[in-house]
Amino acid sequence: MSTQVPPVEASPAAPSTVAPAGDSVGDAARRWWAGIRAGDLGILPIIIGLLVIVVVFQSQNDRFLTSGNFVNLIVQLAATAVIAMGVVFVLLLGEIDLSVGYVAGVAGVATALMLLPDGSNELSAGPAIVIAIAIGASIGLLHGLLITKLGIPSFVVTLAGLLGWNGVVLLLIGTRGTVTIQNDTIIGVANDFLSDGIAWLVLLLGIALYAGVLLSGRRARAKAALPAEPIALLVLRVAALAAIGAAVVAVANDDRGVPYVFLLLTGLFILWTYVLNRTTFGRHVYAVGGNAEAARRAGINVDRVKIACFMIASSMAALGGIVLASRLRSVDTNAGSGSILLYSIAAAVIGGTSLFGGRGNIRSAILGAMVIMSIDNGLGLLGLSSGTKFVVTGLVLLAAVAVDSISRRGRENAGRA
Amino acid sequence: MSTHPILELRGVSKRFGAVQALYQVDFKVHPGEVMALVGDNGAGKSTLIKCVAGIYPIDAGEVLFDGNPVQVHGPKDAAALGIEVVYQDLALADNLDVVQNMFLGREQLGSLRRLDEVSMERRAKETLDSLSVTTIRSVRQTVAGLSGGQRQSVAVAKAVMWNSKVVILDEPTAALGVAQTRQVLDLVKRLGQQGLAVVLVSHNLHDIFEVADSITVLRLGQSIAEHRTAEVTQTQVVESITAGKLSKVPGLAEEVVA
Numbered sequence: 001m002s003t004q005v006p007p008v009e010a011s012p013a014a015p016s017t018v019a020p021a022g023d024s025v026g027d028a029a030r031r032w033w034a035g036i037r038a039g040d041l042g043i044l045p046i047i048i049g050l051l052v053i054v055v056v057f058q059s060q061n062d063r064f065l066t067s068g069n070f071v072n073l074i075v076q077l078a079a080t081a082v083i084a085m086g087v088v089f090v091l092l093l094g095e096i097d098l099s100v101g102y103v104a105g106v107a108g109v110a111t112a113l114m115l116l117p118d119g120s121n122e123l124s125a126g127p128a129i130v131i132a133i134a135i136g137a138s139i140g141l142l143h144g145l146l147i148t149k150l151g152i153p154s155f156v157v158t159l160a161g162l163l164g165w166n167g168v169v170l171l172l173i174g175t176r177g178t179v180t181i182q183n184d185t186i187i188g189v190a191n192d193f194l195s196d197g198i199a200w201l202v203l204l205l206g207i208a209l210y211a212g213v214l215l216s217g218r219r220a221r222a223k224a225a226l227p228a229e230p231i232a233l234l235v236l237r238v239a240a241l242a243a244i245g246a247a248v249v250a251v252a253n254d255d256r257g258v259p260y261v262f263l264l265l266t267g268l269f270i271l272w273t274y275v276l277n278r279t280t281f282g283r284h285v286y287a288v289g290g291n292a293e294a295a296r297r298a299g300i301n302v303d304r305v306k307i308a309c310f311m312i313a314s315s316m317a318a319l320g321g322i323v324l325a326s327r328l329r330s331v332d333t334n335a336g337s338g339s340i341l342l343y344s345i346a347a348a349v350i351g352g353t354s355l356f357g358g359r360g361n362i363r364s365a366i367l368g369a370m371v372i373m374s375i376d377n378g379l380g381l382l383g384l385s386s387g388t389k390f391v392v393t394g395l396v397l398l399a400a401v402a403v404d405s406i407s408r409r410g411r412e413n414a415g416r417a
Numbered sequence: 418m419s420t421h422p423i424l425e426l427r428g429v430s431k432r433f434g435a436v437q438a439l440y441q442v443d444f445k446v447h448p449g450e451v452m453a454l455v456g457d458n459g460a461g462k463s464t465l466i467k468c469v470a471g472i473y474p475i476d477a478g479e480v481l482f483d484g485n486p487v488q489v490h491g492p493k494d495a496a497a498l499g500i501e502v503v504y505q506d507l508a509l510a511d512n513l514d515v516v517q518n519m520f521l522g523r524e525q526l527g528s529l530r531r532l533d534e535v536s537m538e539r540r541a542k543e544t545l546d547s548l549s550v551t552t553i554r555s556v557r558q559t560v561a562g563l564s565g566g567q568r569q570s571v572a573v574a575k576a577v578m579w580n581s582k583v584v585i586l587d588e589p590t591a592a593l594g595v596a597q598t599r600q601v602l603d604l605v606k607r608l609g610q611q612g613l614a615v616v617l618v619s620h621n622l623h624d625i626f627e628v629a630d631s632i633t634v635l636r637l638g639q640s641i642a643e644h645r646t647a648e649v650t651q652t653q654v655v656e657s658i659t660a661g662k663l664s665k666v667p668g669l670a671e672e673v674v675a
Contacts, residue, residue: 224535226542278531280524283513287521290510297508298522299493358512411561 025232041407045400046351046367050374057378064378067255074252075190077366077373078261079104079324080340084347084365085272086316089309091348092276092289094357095147095154097313099161100344103139104321105169105336107132111322112179112331113172115186125185129322136318137311139165144307154310162341169335178332181325189264190327193257202263203245211238261323265366268316272362285309289357320344339376339390346393347372350400371396421484423448423614424469424500424583429478431464438464441478441664442640444633446583446616451609453625453646454618456635457658462618465635466585469616470502471495483582501576502585507568511561515553516541518560519575544578545570547611548604566597573604577613584608585616590624602628622651636661 036044057064083100090097114128123131139161146157173179181187194202214234221228252258276282284305287295296302324340325331349355350371351364372393379389422445431439439461446452456462467473469480471489479486482498489495495502509518516534519541527533541556550570553563560568569589576584586605590598605628608615619625625632626646634641634657641661644654 220535224539226535226538280526280530280532283517283521283524283532286513286517287510290512291508293506294508294510294518294521297492297504299496300522358510 024230025236028230028233037410041352041403043352043363043367045403046371049350049371049396049400053371053374053378057374057381061378061381063381067251069377069381070251071193071255071257071259073370073373073377074262075259075327076377077369078190078259078265079320079327080343080347080373081265081366081369082268082323083317083320083340083344084351084369085268085362086313086320087344087348088272088353088360088362088365089285090154090313091345091353091355092285092357092360093306093309094289094355095306095309096158096345096355097143097154097161097310097317098158098341098345099139099143099165100313100317100320101338101341102162102165102169102336103136103314103317104324104340105331106139106165106172106321107136107318108321108325108335109169109172109179109331110135111186112181112325115181115183116179117182125183128183128186129319132322133315133318136315136321139318140311140314141307143314144310147310148303148306166337170333173331173333173335178330180330186322186326187329188260188326190259190261190323191329192260193252194260194263196253196257199249199253199258202258203242203249206245206266207238207242210241214238261326264323268319269362269366272312276362281305281308286358289359291358317344339393343369343372343376343393346397346400349404350397352404354404355401368400371400420447422446422481423483424616425481425484426465426469427479427481429465429468429480430476431461431468431473432476438638439468439475440638442635442638444640446614446631448582448614449609449612450631451605451615451617451629453629453632454616454635455620455622455625455632455654455658459637460635460658461638462635463587464638466502466587466616466618469495469500469585496579496581499580499582500585501579501581501583503569503572503576503587503589505588505591507572509560509568509572512559514559515545515556515563515571518571519544519578521575523579540578541574544574548574548577548607550574550604552600564597565593566600569593569597569601570604573601573608577608577611581613583614583616585618587618588620589617590619590621598624622654625654626651634658634661637663639663 035042054065063069083104087097087100111128111132114123114131115125116122143154143157143161146152147154214237218228218231218234248262249258252262276285284295284300287298287300288302288305292302295305320340321336325335347368348360348365349368351360351366351368353360353364375392375396376389379392425445427443428441429439429444430437430441442461442465444454444465454462454465464473468475469489471491471494474490480489481487482500487494487498489498489500492502510521513521516538520537525533525537525540527536538556545553545556548570550567553567553570560571563571573584573586573589589601589605593601602624605615605617609628609630617625617629629646632644632646632649632654634644634654636658641663642657644657
């Protein structure tokens with residue numbers, strides 16, 4: 001089961017763009033090529049970027065392309081990808097959330113404290129996770145209300161959040177220094193693996209589901225006499241998912257297996273992609289990001305959409321914080337600090353979500369996290385310092401934004417903006 | 418044309434602080450009629466359509482829809498009556514495609530509260546076809562890639578899709594070239610032929626004489642005259658716009674005139 005192929009192949013511009021009058025794979029390929037030349041690059045820069053990363057690091061250290069490191073990479077990128085999915089919602093509005101790092105920290109610490117085995121008020125994993133995410137949602141609600149009802153720019157509100165929630169992390173930890181997590185369920189999120197057979201079964205189910213969704217969508221369009229994708233292209237998509245998914249499962253099974261956190265990522269990816277592309281709310285998020293005035297005149301409650309997006313961002317940050325705490329098996333005063341905030345925002349942007357609002361998708365969070373964490377992982381294998389990591393990651397972010405700017409110019413020239 | 422106006426304003430006044438934006442304005446439009454609303458800058462055209470659309474509350478006078486007095490408190494009330502306004506800036510989201518824009522805020526849902534893309538796409542196509550809009554290649558392209566005339570067509574199609582009875586177009590040809598203007602004027606004519614009441618706000622008398630059945634002239638917030646297009650010349654209309662007789666001289670206190 002893989003997350004790399006979305007259930008609906010969306011153009012970067014907007015959700016659910018369906019090919020016009022497509023009749024053969026050749027036509028579809030020609031349209032794709034024309035789109036690229038007009039600056040509609042899609043995921044092409046990311047694939048090229050990942051290839052470059054693989055070639056460079058593999059040539060420097062042959063441990064980079066091993067199954068063990070592949071499984072490590074999945075576990076390492078999970079928290080960043082989860083937080084970045086929430087960031088996508090805020091970026092789609094054309095807003096920013098600088099607080100996601102420490103909101104993740106607050107949720108991680110809160111989870112660890114709720115699970116402390118001190119007899120009286122120890123919770124089990126389920127309620128602790130629910131409460132931690134609810135804390136995240138409340139923080140997002142607070143940010144959203146300040147931004148929409150008081151009209152404070154999101155940059156300022158979440159910058160205050162960056163400081164404030166850092167303080168809350170320190171206050172919660174108090175004099176404990178480090179809180180170790182002993183709950184097996186929480187630790188298992190990032191440290192346990194699916195058994196080989198289950199992983200294959202899940203992959204098969206996923207492929208069947210994807211094929212089913214594509215087929216039923218195509219049948220509905222054909223029934224309504226609307227242009228539908230050629231069946232061969234559909235087969236190609238399913239085959240691509242099957243190939244990538246089989247590769248992931250095979251390689252992971254060669255080592256410890258597919259981590260549970262990969263299932264979590266896949267589930268969240270499907271959930272949020274569905275929300276963005278198939279629900280009224282998702283449509284309104286794109287509309288508010290594209291033209292807030294048009295959205296307002298269309299009767300959309302712009303404030304409510306914004307508040308909901310900030311709540312999603314903070315909730316996903318909280319979930320990411322739990323994943324991070326699970327991987328580290330403990331939380332300390334550094335929870336949520338360091339690179340996690342900037343990596344999460346950079347992941348969404350590198351993956352192709354615009355900082356200017358209205359353009360992007362959930363896929364970009366995962367693809368961007370793959371790029372950033374591959375670099376982080378590779379430089380780590382080479383034994384390079386954090387300093388080098390940050391410089392290189394900064395350059396990659398710059399390159400990604402440059403590619404976006406240049407392709408945007410191409411789109412404008414081609415009238416595709 | 419029916420003798421019974423679908424939308425009628427009687428003695429509508431609107432004041433912003435010291436500025437009397439509208440003073441006892443009478444205005445009416447019948448089904449199937451293209452009514453032009455003309456006037457110099459500051460004559461109150463925009464204020465009038467915003468009052469009809471429910472964006473501004475009126476201070477005095479009454480609005481009748483289909484013969485019945487109505488209270489329009491917001492754009493949703495106006496839309497519920499069947500009054501749609503296409504503003505000059507069109508209010509389209511560039512990053513959404515034609516179908517998504519046409520259904521924005523009024524999306525159709527299928528099972529599981531899922532967007533029903535298929536029926537929305539079909540209905541968008543039908544609406545564009547019924548307006549003989551043939552210049553849009555694909556309803557799934559984003560609006561960013563459309564020309565000014567095509568955008569205007571999308572905005573108009575969006576307005577008429579909802580069984581609307583009155584469509585108000587604010588300066589629909591202001592930013593358009595010759596060929597684009599032609600597309601839009603043809604579209605305006607077709608709306609009238611389909612039985613809609615069309616209110617066309619414009620500065621361009623040439624356009625107005627081509628498509629409008631009647632012309633209402635506003636001057637300094639007052640309705641000066643209603644002409645049948647066939648019975649007047651452009652010169653007479655210009656005269657009304659610039660020198661039409663006012664019932665109240667702005668700046669003078671009401672008591673003095675009375």
